[in-house]
Amino acid sequence: MTDDEALRLRLAERLVAGGHLRTAPWRAAVETVPRHEFLRDGFFEPVEGSAPTAWRPVLPDDPRWLERCYDDDSLVTQIAGTVAPRDVRGEITRTPTSSRTMPSLVVRMLEDLSVEDGNRVQEIGSGYSTGLLCHRLGEDRVTSVEVDREVSAATGVALGACGFFPELVVGDGLAGHEETAPYDRTVATCGVIDLPYAWVRQTRPGGIILATLCGWLYSSELARLTVGEDGTARGRFLGGQISFMLARPQLPPPLGMLPDLDSGHERPARLATDVLDDWNTRFVAQLAAPRAQCISLDRDGRTEHVLLDVDTGAWAALHEDSGQWLVRQGGPARLWDDVEEQVTRWREAGAPGLEEFEVCVTREGQTITWPQAGHSIW
Ligand SMILES: C[S@@+](CC[C@H](N)C(=O)[O-])C[C@H]1O[C@@H](n2cnc3c(N)ncnc32)[C@H](O)[C@@H]1O
Structure with missing residues (x-):
């Protein structure tokens, strides 16, 4: 047995023990598909203790490379x-834009996708997961759309080394890939703010869509939706606080010039910004303001927490003064009023967990509701 075979068997055992790998066909895929082929160009690892995080390259000639791939x-x-x-000698301190997802999350998602023999799958975001899908279903049943040409090319080389030649498409996965539709399953390995209706249209009735719904407050959750005969998709969140890099067209825009934060009406806040510390509460707050970004600023010797929707210009600035939270708001919407109202309604409904929420996607857009109370549209 070669070193990499032994590493694959060990990885599979760990994923089984962790409850991520649950069925024999996916276990066989993990035991067979060489993840290191998808990392032939190396990877970056974070430099311990750096803030903001600096990244150092690990190339295949590094003695730790093969083991780290598994x-x-x-x-x-x-x-x-x-x-x-390979472009970096030393360290780089910028934001990561592509990664090979952790195997436990990849296999958890593939298991949650409830793939059956003969299914045709559309995947958004290409990589190791594409190799596992090809092993499970056969290359002619897999279409993978990747926005980044270089990532797609590197994935194509890796898949070729594994003996797989699926339909690889370079493009914006938010539009899906009409040409090889319909699919039995659609799975996204990047996060989305709105689940695109194109995925619903391209997935046959009875088919399943799996995607992580996110916002710019960065609370997110994995949703599984079933497509109905009526052309809508409905489903639930699966839990686990799953987060993914956002789909590139949905990345937050630059903040640009900040509004005049001294303007606007000031009032006591009913909720302080610590509501954003808890994952579920932040998710609910985000339903009220999915395109608001949150920044903290030092102004006049105090910390201000600012929510800002760059597209509309709406903003809310909160600070604490002698134990009392105050909020000033400006622009065309009252962002913090909306957050307070949404979080209060959710708490009055007993603060149901995200797994109890329902997600519905129609031609008109996406609706997220929780039991007993009103609903949110984002
Ligand atoms: C976390 S990686 C997952 C890659 C892969 N599925 C794996 O197993 O490692 C997310 C990928 O989604 C891609 N991506 C981001 N936005 C996209 C979009 N709009 N359409 C298609 N791919 C996108 C990124 O370039 C990145 O390669």
Whole structure:
């Protein structure tokens, strides 16, 4: 047995023990598909103790490389939209833009997708997961759409080394890939704010869509929806506080010039910004303001927490004064009023867990509701 075969068997055992890998066909895929082929160009690892995080390349000639490829870790493969591991000698301090997802999350999602023999699958975001899908279903049943040309090309080389030649498409996965539709399953390995209706249209009735719904307050959850005969998709969140890099067209825009934060009406806040510390509460707050970004500023010797929707210009600035939270708001909407109202209604309904929420996607858009109380549309 080669070193990498032994590492794959060990990884599979760990994923079974962790409850992520639950069925024999996916176990066989993990035991067979060489993840290291998808990391031939190396990866970046975080430099311990750096803040903001600095990244150091690990290339295949590093003695730790092969073993690290089979750790249950997400491995960053691109930084700042273009920078690959071989481009860096030393360290780089910019934001990661592509990674090979951690195996436990990949297999958990594939298991949650409830794939059956003969299914045709559309995947958004190409990589190791594409290899597992090809092993499970056969390359001619897999279409994978990747927005980044370099990532798609590297994935194509890796898949070729595994003997797989599925339909790889370079493009914006938010539009899906009409040409090889309909699919029995659609799975997204990047996060989305709104689940695109194109995925519903391209998935046959009875088919399943799996995607992580997120917002710019960065609370997110994995949703599984079933497509109905009426052309809508309905489902639930599955839990686990899953987060993914956002789909590129839905990344937050630059903040630009800040509004005049001294203007606007000031009032005592009913809720302080610590509501954003809890994952579920933040998710609910985000339903009220999915396109608001949150920043903290030091102004006049105090910390201000600012929610800002760059597209509309709406903003809310909160600070604490002698134990009392105050909020000032400006622009065309009252962002913090909306957050307070949404979180209060959810709490009055008993603060149901995200697994109890319902997600519905129609031609008109996406609705997220929770039991007993009103609903939110985002
Ligand atoms: C976390 S990675 C997952 C990759 C892969 N599924 C794996 O197993 O490692 C997310 C991928 O989604 C891609 N992506 C982001 N936005 C996209 C979009 N709009 N359409 C298609 N791919 C997108 C990124 O370039 C990145 O390669």
